[in-house]
Each structure stands twice: as C-alpha cells, then as structure tokens.
Amino acid sequence: MFPxxxxxxxxxxxxxxxxxTARLAQADGLPLKAEGSYGGLTTRALNVPHNLHVxxxxxxxxxxxxxxxxxxxxxxxxxxxxxxxxxxxLAFGWYTIDAAGALLTRSPRHAWQRPAAWQYxxxxxxxxxxxxxxxxxxxxxxxxxxxFLADETAMEQAVVxxxxxxxxxxxxxxxxxxxxxxARGDEQxxxxxxxxxFVARLAPVLRAANRTLTLTLHPPNSVYRGYDFAALGxxxxxxxIMAHDYGESPEPLDRVIQAVEMALxxxxxxxxxxxxxxxxxxxxxLVDKLVVAERFRLQGVSFWRLGLLVDxxxxxxxxxxxxxxxxxxxxxxxxxxxxxxxTLYYVYRxx
Numbered sequence: 001m002f003p004x005x006x007x008x009x010x011x012x013x014x015x016x017x018x019x020x021t022a023r024l025a026q027a028d029g030l031p032l033k034a035e036g037s038y039g040g041l042t043t044r045a046l047n048v049p050h051n052l053h054v055x056x057x058x059x060x061x062x063x064x065x066x067x068x069x070x071x072x073x074x075x076x077x078x079x080x081x082x083x084x085x086x087x088x089x090l091a092f093g094w095y096t097i098d099a100a101g102a103l104l105t106r107s108p109r110h111a112w113q114r115p116a117a118w119q120y121x122x123x124x125x126x127x128x129x130x131x132x133x134x135x136x137x138x139x140x141x142x143x144x145x146x147x148f149l150a151d152e153t154a155m156e157q158a159v160v161x162x163x164x165x166x167x168x169x170x171x172x173x174x175x176x177x178x179x180x181x182x183a184r185g186d187e188q189x190x191x192x193x194x195x196x197x198f199v200a201r202l203a204p205v206l207r208a209a210n211r212t213l214t215l216t217l218h219p220p221n222s223v224y225r226g227y228d229f230a231a232l233g234x235x236x237x238x239x240x241i242m243a244h245d246y247g248e249s250p251e252p253l254d255r256v257i258q259a260v261e262m263a264l265x266x267x268x269x270x271x272x273x274x275x276x277x278x279x280x281x282x283x284x285x286l287v288d289k290l291v292v293a294e295r296f297r298l299q300g301v302s303f304w305r306l307g308l309l310v311d312x313x314x315x316x317x318x319x320x321x322x323x324x325x326x327x328x329x330x331x332x333x334x335x336x337x338x339x340x341x342x343t344l345y346y347v348y349r350x351x
Contacts, residue, residue, distance in 0.1 A: 052293055052321060053300030054086055055240070055273065058121070059093025059135070060111055065307035068121070077117070079124050086317055089131035091173045091214075091302065094118060095165065096138050099147045101154030103136070103161035109144075112137055122168060133171040133214055136162060140178035149194035155201060163205045171212030171237070174199070179218075180226025191226035196235070203235045216240040216275060216302075219259035233267035240302050243289070244277035250285030251277070253292070260296050274301045278308040283316040290320060 061067040069075055071090075073082035094114035096107040105114035115121065125132050138145060148154050166172050180191040199215065206213050215232055218224040219241045233239060241263050243256040256274075263272055274293045276286065293301050303309065309317075 051300075052290070052298075053088060053273070054321065055089040055091055055300065055302035056087040057091045057093055057135070057302065057305040059091075059305055061307045067306035070306045070309055072124070077120060079127070081128075083314060083317075084128040084130060086314075086321055087130065087303075087306070089133070090125050090306075091133050091135050091216075092118075092122070092169070093135045093137060093305070095134055095136045095162075097136060097148065097158050097161075099144050099151070099154065101148060101151070101157035101161070103158065103165060109141070110139075119168075131171075132169045133173040133212065134162075134166060134169045135173040135175055135216070137175040138177070140176075140181075145176050145179060146191065146194070149191075149198055155198050158198075159202050159205055162202065163209060163211075166206060166209065166211045169211070171214060172202070172206055173214040173216055173240075174202070175216040177218065178224060180224055182223055183225045188225050192228040192231075195226060196228050196231045199232060199235050212237040214238040214240060214273075216242060219243050220262040221255060221259050229263055230266035233271060236271070238271050238273055238299060239263070239267050240273040240275040242275040242277070242304075244275070244280055244304075249280040250282055250288070251280050253288050256289060257292055260292060260298070264296065269297050270299050272296075272298045274298055275304065276301055277304045278313070279304070281313075283310075283312040286313060287316060287320060 056067075056071065058067040058071070066076065071082055071084060071087060072079045074080050092114075093112055094105060096104050096109070096112055098104060098108075107113060122132055140146060148158070162172055176195065179195055180188055183191055199213075203213050213236050215236045215238070217227045217229075217232070217239060220227070220229055222242075222245070229239070241259055243259045244251050246252055246255045260272070260274065274289060276289050278286075281289070290301060
C-alpha cells in the first residue's frame with residue numbers, strides 16, 4: 001500500500017491526464033516506474049538526477065512585493081537563509097539602454113532601475129553563494145530596439161557599456177522583447193539578423209572577460225518572431241524561453257511543451273531554461289511546469305519574479321526541489337558539486 005505521507009505529497013502534486021502529460025511520459029532516456037495507487041489515482045515516480053538550476057529575477061519590488069524579503073525572509077537589509085537554498089542565481093533587473101546605445105540604470109520608459117543599495121544586494125548574493133547576472137531589458141515600443149539594432153555606433157557603445165558594468169556580476173542576461181511582431185519573410189529575416197549581429201558582437205567580449213551571456217527570449221511559438229534560435233543558441237551560454245503570456249492563467253501546458261519542443265530543435269537542452277511567470281501560475285501549476293523541465297532534461301527554470309511567490313508556492317517548491325547538498329546547483333561551464341538524485345512524484349487519473 002502506498003505510504004500515507006507519499007500519498008499526501010502525490011495529491012499535492014496532482015496532474016490530470018491530458019495529451020501533454022502523456023507526451024511527457026514518453027520523453028526518451030528517463031526511467032518511469034509505477035509506485036502504487038491512491039483513491040483511484042495511479043502514482044508515478046520520476047527517478048531522474050535532480051539537476052534543475054533555479055534562477056530568480058530580482059526586480060520591480062515594492063514594500064508589498066519585495067524581492068529581498070521574498071528571498072531572505074526578512075526585511076531589508078537583514079538576511080537569513082530564507083529561500084537561498086532553492087534559488088541559486090539572481091538575475092538583477094536594473095539596466096536598460098536607449099536608442100543611442102547608452103546603458104542606463106534608471107529607465108525613462110518603464111519602472112526598471114538600479115537601487116541605491118545595489119552593491120549591498122550583490123554582496124548578499126555573494127555571501128549566500130548565489131550566481132548573479134545583470135539584466136539589460138528593453139522593449140521595441142516605439143521601434144526603439146529596431147532603431148538601435150540598425151546603428152553600428154550605438155551597438156558598439158552598448159557592448160562597451162555592458163561589458164564594463166558586467167565586471168561586478170557573473171554575467172549578463174540580455175532581454176530584448178517585442179522584436180518581429182507577426183513578421184514574415186524578408187522582414188522577419190532582417191530583424192532576426194540584426195539581433196543576432198548584436199549578440200555576436202557582445203558574446204566574445206563577455207567571454208574574454210570570463211562572463212556568461214544569457215538570452216531571455218519570447219518562446220518560438222509566440223507572435224514575436226524576431227529571434228533566430230539556431231544562431232543564438234550557438235552564441236549564448238544559455239537561453240531562457242519565456243513560456244508565458246499565452247492569454248490563459250495558469251499558462252496552458254500544451255503551449256509550454258510545444259515551446260520547449262520547438263526550442264530544442266535548435267538549442268541543446270543543457271543550454272535551455274524554462275522561464276515561468278509567477279503572475280499567471282498557481283502552486284500546483286508550477287509543478288506541472290517543473291515536470292516539463294525535468295522530463296526534457298533542461299538546465300533549469302527561472303521565476304519572474306521574486307516578491308510574487310506566495311508561501312504555498314515556496315512550500316511546494318521545497319517539497320519537489322530539494323536543496324543541493326552543498327554549493328550552487330549545476331551550471332554550464334562552472335565547477336559545482338553533483339546534486340543528489342531526486343524522486344519527483346506526481347499522479348494522473350486513469351482513463
């Protein structure tokens with residue numbers, strides 16, 4: 001008989017049997033074994049190496065949704081272990097650019113800005129052995145990005161500014177959103193080529209300084225088609241696919257799986273990170289997405305954003321994402337201690 005404690009956990013992580021779940025069950029290379037039944041539900045266990053690297057976006061906080069308090073469990077500037085044993089990397093949403101390529105720490109267009117105590121925050125991340133990357137975020141509203149990407153001088157200025165600022169972080173997370181809205185044919189190719197050209201200029205400069213480059217991109221099944229995943233997958237160290245904004249809440253599992261499958265055509269799974277928006281998920285639906293990341297053996301997951309994860313979400317994550325035994329979790333190109341094997345339980349309804 002299935003133990004009562006595991007049955008409770010299984011119920012908490014319940015997934016209904018739908019087409020996406022059936023597709024996950026057939027992902028190659030990972031053993032799946034029956035564990036028993038409970039109340040008409042059949043329980044399965046995924047016996048896979050627990051290797052999900054967890055990134056938290058640290059941005060746009062306020063008194064009610066503070067990234068700091070959510071992460072450390074105490075108000076700024078106090079620290080405690082909090083959830084730093086789950087979140088092993090911080091993506092600091094503090095930078096943007098203008099059309100001329102100037103790197104800005106306070107945006108005139110949106111709420112992103114670098115806080116006055118930013119060095120203290122980075123130091124706290126260092127103390128708790130979390131990786132850090134600086135996020136450079138902008139959208140194509142008013143054609144700002146397409147204007148920037150057509151200007152060689154602006155791109156050169158941006159490369160220099162980003163590389164200098166990156167010296168305090170482990171790397172750069174480039175988040176240029178809104179490129180190629182419903183673009184096709186020559187227009188799509190031109191937009192893709194311009195963004196790839198900028199990434200090709202930035203990547204070697206960062207690599208020479210021993211800094212990583214992560215690209216946070218719209219998923220390949222979105223309306224934004226200005227991203228050449230095949231070319232970008234070769235240039236970047238990692239790609240986060242923002243598997244959200246599909247117009248439903250929680251995000252539809254079939255669209256998330258489709259996004260991962262499409263991205264994996266061009267990007268190695270060890271470079272791919274599943275980007276999740278806490279705005280549109282629940283504690284249970286987050287588990288659905290974690291199963292996707294596990295089953296496709298992706299490098300990890302990211303959460304937009306710290307400050308929005310409620311206690312129920314943290315409790316669920318703590319049950320399905322055991323902390324590494326020591327040090328940071330896996331990351332391509334970095335030394336790390338091998339994490340333990342994790343058995344992730346979920347259930348599905350019999351047909």
